[in-house]
Amino acid sequence: MIPELGHFALILALLLAAAQAIFGLVGASRGNVAWMRAAQPAVTGQWVFLSLSFGVLVWSFIQFDFSVRYVATTSNSLLPLFYRIAAAWGGHEGSLLLWGLMLATWSVAVAAFSRSMPLPYKSRVLGVLGLVSVGFLTFMLFTSSPFERLVPAVPDGNDLNPLLQDVALAIHPPMLYLGYVGFSVAFAFACATLIEGRLDVAWARWARPWTLAAWLCLTIGITLGSWWAYYELGWGGYWFWDPVENASFMPWLMGTALIHSLAVTEKRGLFKSWTLLLAVGCFSLSLLGTFLVRSGVLVSVHAFATDPARGLFILAFLVAVIGGALALYTWRAPALKSEAGFELASREAFLLFNNALLVAATGLILLGTLYPLVMDAMELGKISVGPPYFGKAFLIPMVPLVLLMAVGMHAIWKRSRLGPVMNLLWILLGAAVALALFVTLVVYEEFHFMGLVGFTVGFWLLGSAMVEPIKRFGGWRTLPAGFWGMTTAHVGVALFAIGVTGVESYRIEKDISLGIGETTVLEGYEFRFEGTKNVQGPNYRAIEGTVLITRDGKQVTTLHPQKRFYASGGNPMTEAGIHGRLRRDLFVALGEDLGAGKWSMRVQYKPLIRLIWLGALFMAFGAAVSAMDRRYRARSKVSAAVMTGHAAGEAAR
Amino acid sequence: MTPRRKRMIAVAAIVIGVGAATAVALQAFQENIMYFYSPSQVTAGEAPDGRAFRLGGLVTAGSVERTPGDIEVRFTVTDNAMSIPVSYSGLLPDLFREGQGVIAHGRLDSSRGVFVADEVLAKHDENYMPPEVAETLHTPQASGGAS
Numbered sequence: 001m002i003p004e005l006g007h008f009a010l011i012l013a014l015l016l017a018a019a020q021a022i023f024g025l026v027g028a029s030r031g032n033v034a035w036m037r038a039a040q041p042a043v044t045g046q047w048v049f050l051s052l053s054f055g056v057l058v059w060s061f062i063q064f065d066f067s068v069r070y071v072a073t074t075s076n077s078l079l080p081l082f083y084r085i086a087a088a089w090g091g092h093e094g095s096l097l098l099w100g101l102m103l104a105t106w107s108v109a110v111a112a113f114s115r116s117m118p119l120p121y122k123s124r125v126l127g128v129l130g131l132v133s134v135g136f137l138t139f140m141l142f143t144s145s146p147f148e149r150l151v152p153a154v155p156d157g158n159d160l161n162p163l164l165q166d167v168a169l170a171i172h173p174p175m176l177y178l179g180y181v182g183f184s185v186a187f188a189f190a191c192a193t194l195i196e197g198r199l200d201v202a203w204a205r206w207a208r209p210w211t212l213a214a215w216l217c218l219t220i221g222i223t224l225g226s227w228w229a230y231y232e233l234g235w236g237g238y239w240f241w242d243p244v245e246n247a248s249f250m251p252w253l254m255g256t257a258l259i260h261s262l263a264v265t266e267k268r269g270l271f272k273s274w275t276l277l278l279a280v281g282c283f284s285l286s287l288l289g290t291f292l293v294r295s296g297v298l299v300s301v302h303a304f305a306t307d308p309a310r311g312l313f314i315l316a317f318l319v320a321v322i323g324g325a326l327a328l329y330t331w332r333a334p335a336l337k338s339e340a341g342f343e344l345a346s347r348e349a350f351l352l353f354n355n356a357l358l359v360a361a362t363g364l365i366l367l368g369t370l371y372p373l374v375m376d377a378m379e380l381g382k383i384s385v386g387p388p389y390f391g392k393a394f395l396i397p398m399v400p401l402v403l404l405m406a407v408g409m410h411a412i413w414k415r416s417r418l419g420p421v422m423n424l425l426w427i428l429l430g431a432a433v434a435l436a437l438f439v440t441l442v443v444y445e446e447f448h449f450m451g452l453v454g455f456t457v458g459f460w461l462l463g464s465a466m467v468e469p470i471k472r473f474g475g476w477r478t479l480p481a482g483f484w485g486m487t488t489a490h491v492g493v494a495l496f497a498i499g500v501t502g503v504e505s506y507r508i509e510k511d512i513s514l515g516i517g518e519t520t521v522l523e524g525y526e527f528r529f530e531g532t533k534n535v536q537g538p539n540y541r542a543i544e545g546t547v548l549i550t551r552d553g554k555q556v557t558t559l560h561p562q563k564r565f566y567a568s569g570g571n572p573m574t575e576a577g578i579h580g581r582l583r584r585d586l587f588v589a590l591g592e593d594l595g596a597g598k599w600s601m602r603v604q605y606k607p608l609i610r611l612i613w614l615g616a617l618f619m620a621f622g623a624a625v626s627a628m629d630r631r632y633r634a635r636s637k638v639s640a641a642v643m644t645g646h647a648a649g650e651a652a653r
Numbered sequence: 654m655t656p657r658r659k660r661m662i663a664v665a666a667i668v669i670g671v672g673a674a675t676a677v678a679l680q681a682f683q684e685n686i687m688y689f690y691s692p693s694q695v696t697a698g699e700a701p702d703g704r705a706f707r708l709g710g711l712v713t714a715g716s717v718e719r720t721p722g723d724i725e726v727r728f729t730v731t732d733n734a735m736s737i738p739v740s741y742s743g744l745l746p747d748l749f750r751e752g753q754g755v756i757a758h759g760r761l762d763s764s765r766g767v768f769v770a771d772e773v774l775a776k777h778d779e780n781y782m783p784p785e786v787a788e789t790l791h792t793p794q795a796s797g798g799a800s
Contacts, residue, residue: 234747344663364678382689384707386758389685393678400670511743513724563747572747591744595721602744 003068006056007147010097013049013104014141016042017133020107024127025195028120036123043111043126046133047104054101057146058088067153070094070146076159076568078539086170087160092310093146095173099290100136102174102181103129110185110210117206124192125185132184135317143310159568162540168228176221176248180286182214183251186258187283190276191325194332204266204275205632211262211279212627215255216620222248223616234574234589236509236604238612241390246369247289250362254282257358259623260351268413270340270348273333274355280325285362287318292369345416350408357397357404364393391504395450402457402497405490406464425464432459444506444607454501461494485626492618495611502608511591515598522605525586526550529599530558532590540566540573545590545599547577561590561601585609687758691789695768696735700761708737708768709756709789717751730755730768732789741770748775 020042027035057070061084066072074091075084089098107129114122140146163169189207225248230238239245258278265275291314342348368385375383406428410421418425436455440447465487472479508522514529521527530546542562549556559577566573579586584607591600689707690700700706710730717728726745729736739757749755759770 234744344660360674368682384687384689385682386685386687386705389681392681392685396674396678511724513722515722574747589744594719594723598722600724600744 002056003060003065003147003149006053006060007145009049009053009056010137010141010145010147013046013053013100014134014137016046016049017130017137019130020046021127021130021134024123024125024130026127028123028127029195031120033119036119039123039126039130040111042130043104043107046130047101047108050097050101050104054088054097057094057097058085060147061085061088064157066155066157067150068146069148069150072150072154072157074160075157076539077156078567079157079160079165080538082167083160083165083170086164089173090160090164093140093144093148095177096136096140096144097146098174099177099181100133100140102177103133103136103184106178106182106185106210106214107133110188114206121192121196121198121203124195125188128188128191129184132188132321135321139310139313139317143313157568159566162564162566162571162573163232166228166232168224169232172221172224172228174221175217175224179214179216179218179221179255180248180251180289182210182217183255183279183283183286185210185214186279187325190279191328194276194325194328197332197335199336201265201269201272204262207279208259208262208266209627209629209632211255211259212623215252215259216623216627218248218252218255219616219620219623222252223613223620226616227613230609231576231578234576234602236576236587236589236602236606238503238609241368241387243369244293246365246390247292250365250369251282251285251289253358253362253365254278254285257355257362258282260354260358264348264351268340268342268348270342271352271355272336273329276333276336277329278355278359280322280329284318284322284325287314287321291315291318340414342414343416345411345418347408347411347413350404350411353404354401354408357401361394361397361401364397365390368393399453399457402461402493405493406457406461409464409486409490410467421467424467425460428463428467429456429460432456432463435459440505446506448505451501451505454497454505458494458498458501461497462491465490465494480631481629482626482631485622485624485629487622488625489619489622492615492620492622494615495618496615499608499611499613499615502611503606506607507609508605509602510604511600511602513594513598514601515596518598520603522586522603523584524551525556525605527586527588527603529601532599535562537564539568540564542575543590545577545588545601547588547601549579549586556586559586559588561588563590563592580610582610582614583607689756691732692730692735692737693732693789695737695761702761702763705758705760705771707756707758708739708770709754710736711790712749712751712753712755714752730757737768738766739768739770741773743771743773745773746775749773750775 020039023035023042024039026032027039060068060071061075062081064071064075064077064084066075070091070093074094075087079087087094089095107126110129111122111126114125117125186207189203189210193203222245225245226238229240230236258275261271261275261278264271291311368389372383372385375381407418407422407425410418410425433452433456436452436459439455440451444451468479468483469476469487510520510522512520514520514527516529516531519526519528526549528548528550530548532543532545535542535544542564544560544562547559547561549559557579559579561577562575564573564575574589576587576589578588584605587602587604587606589602591602594600687705687707688701689709692708692710694700695708700708708730710732713729713731713736716736717726719726725740725742727738727740728751729738731737739759741757741759753775756774757768757770758772758774759768761767762769
């Protein structure tokens with residue numbers, strides 16, 4: 001009975017989403033205030049019913065209701081409570097429901113915190129969000145309802161994929177979805193702007209905090225995924241350029257371009273149509289990501305479904321959204337002209353380069369991700385594009401991007417006036433080169449060209465980001481939150497660059513065979529294999545190895561890598577042993593019994609790998625700080641009065 | 654220099670830079686495209702010599718062997734028509750099993766007639782078969798047919 005309640009709530013949510021779309025869009029175009037006002041309760045209602053529906057699903061998981069097909073396929077009677085809840089989004093149907101709930105949550109937030117916007121504009125935004133929601137809920141109800149019954153019910157479920165039984169991975173999908181779906185808000189703002197043919201740039205100010213919030217969630221989601229892959233997959237890598245990873249990285253790159261371009265549009269009224277196009281592109285890439293991951297076109301842990309009907313639906317949806325938005329764009333955008341000019345070394349110009357380079361990076365990744373799919377679809381051969389391509393191609397736009405960032409942070413709007421800062425930056429560059437040489441030659445004792453380049457740009461950016469805060473020492477309170485956000489995020493980029501450089505240039509990875517008491521040495525660390533024993537977990541048993549690590553005769557740590565076998569059967573799992581320090585990680589994964597008392601083992605030395613995730617967290621934190629800038633609140637109060645007047649005027653028409 | 658000339662030089666520099674970057678990117682792309690071949694195609698000599706490619710099929714039942722204590726493992730990959738011996742030194746994926754689908758990245762050592770793998774990937778769960786492998790498998794009756 002209860003699962004049917006969830007299904008029913010889902011249907012009601014779909015109807016309310018339709019109401020939201022119709023009242024919002026039609027009401028605004030007819031100037032019917034009552035209709036426009038009605039869009040808001042529809043949003044709230046949709047959210048309430050989706051929450052109810054999601055709650056019912058979680059309840060079914062907690063109660064081990066194996067008469068529900070989805071529960072039976074992704075849960076198990078031995079699964080601990082925490083993972084039973086997380087299992088609600090551990091499969092295709094549940095993660096779609098979560099997607100829908102996230103979309104409704106963003107819509108409710110937009111409805112609640114956008115009092116300053118004129119009513120017709122706001123209801124158009126809500127209307128567009130409603131349309132997106134209608135698409136997704138229809139998809140869910142017709143192709144992948146999580147509440148479908150299993151007749152007869154099974155006594156026990158299949159279990160959640162053991163790979164997914166992990167804390168980081170329980171949080172990874174919701175964060176990632178918050179990010180993906182969050183870009184729908186920027187998309188809705190862009191569509192509403194195009195529909196109204198708004199010539200002003202107030203929308204950029206309204207859209208900025210939302211875009212930053214979405215970008216923040218996506219950043220954290222990707223970081224968690226990378227961190228999870230590092231310690232859970234047993235390969236010891238932080239990024240594999242897997243198509244599914246690329247699917248989340250492309251909207252991130254374009255989102256990064258969007259938050260910068262929005263700044264130019266808001267402050268200077270430039271790049272108007274470009275910013276709109278980026279907003280459309282960003283959400284389109286999020287949908288493309290969903291399509292790639294959920295359609296079964298790609299194969300990975302993420303691809304649960306290989307049902308062609310589902311893929312076809314998402315593809316049709318994708319075409320409708322992108323096609324519709326682009327048609328709207330070609331119709332309306334020519335009216336948007338940017339009048340003001342700017343000079344070559346002005347802030348606008350640097351942000352233009354930023355956008356060009358980020359979009360180029362997105363394009364290069366898109367090429368490598370889609371090319372094999374296109375070739376396969378046209379029966380031109382089965383190919384794959386190896387990770388070395390992405391590694392190389394990505395650096396081409398990224399090195400200039402970081403270099404320009406170090407300078408561009410100090411540029412002012414409109415004019416080329418870097419002057420005295422430039423002298424300081426040259427000195428910093430010299431210092432960065434010297435420091436990078438020191439790190440490569442003295443610390444890591446091996447010259448590595450890309451290592452030198454990477455450390456140089458990283459150190460330079462770090463130094464450059466520190467210039468302003470040091471110069472204004474004592475007067476920090478006068479600096480706006482936006483400045484601190486930018487500085488924090490750029491420091492994050494620098495840390496990230498240094499981390500990637502360290503790992504890519506100086507990592508050591510060995511797959512070896514070790515007998516009990518045998519040792520292997522990596523960078524002065526001696527790994528001694530002490531043997532294995534059997535251990536018992538709540539829903540698995542494991543073989544646990546013991547590896548003692550010493551350096552210069554002193555014990556560093558003892559690692560316990562495991563090979564787990566889950567009670568529900570299925571795949572064994574590798575649980576790596578990791579000793580992490582800011583300076584380096586030591587990584588050991590247990591392979592298999594090779595006979596003759598020996599085990600295969602993967603031992604790795606990963607310098608500076610933690611800086612990668614730390615840098616990403618800095619970026620996310622920077623976005624949070626920026627989004628909280630008083631400007632978005634203070635000005636909205638001033639404009640609120642103006643806008644309500646404006647709205648009343650427009651509604652009266 | 655007039656501002657106009659300055660701008661011209663900047664534009665020219667950007668065009669040259671973008672052109673060079675595109676060339677480097679396309680070259681990296683060319684170098685890293687890996688084709689997929691089935692054991693039958695490899696036997697027929699279609700696979701490139703000395704260039705990395707992907708070999709896929711089933712791990713022949715009973716073919717996995719290793720010298721006890723040695724990390725090198727040898728097995729054969731089959732499409733139920735032809736099979737190719739593979740040698741690999743490293744950790745096998747958790748899902749590697751005899752009789753199951755597998756994709757190996759590596760090069761053909763034509764002097765030994767062995768495919769030397771530098772990476773071995775197995776399917777992601779027990780119900781899954783890589784589509785490339787599924788399409789090239791020869792059922793016993795249809796053996797010899799084109800893939």
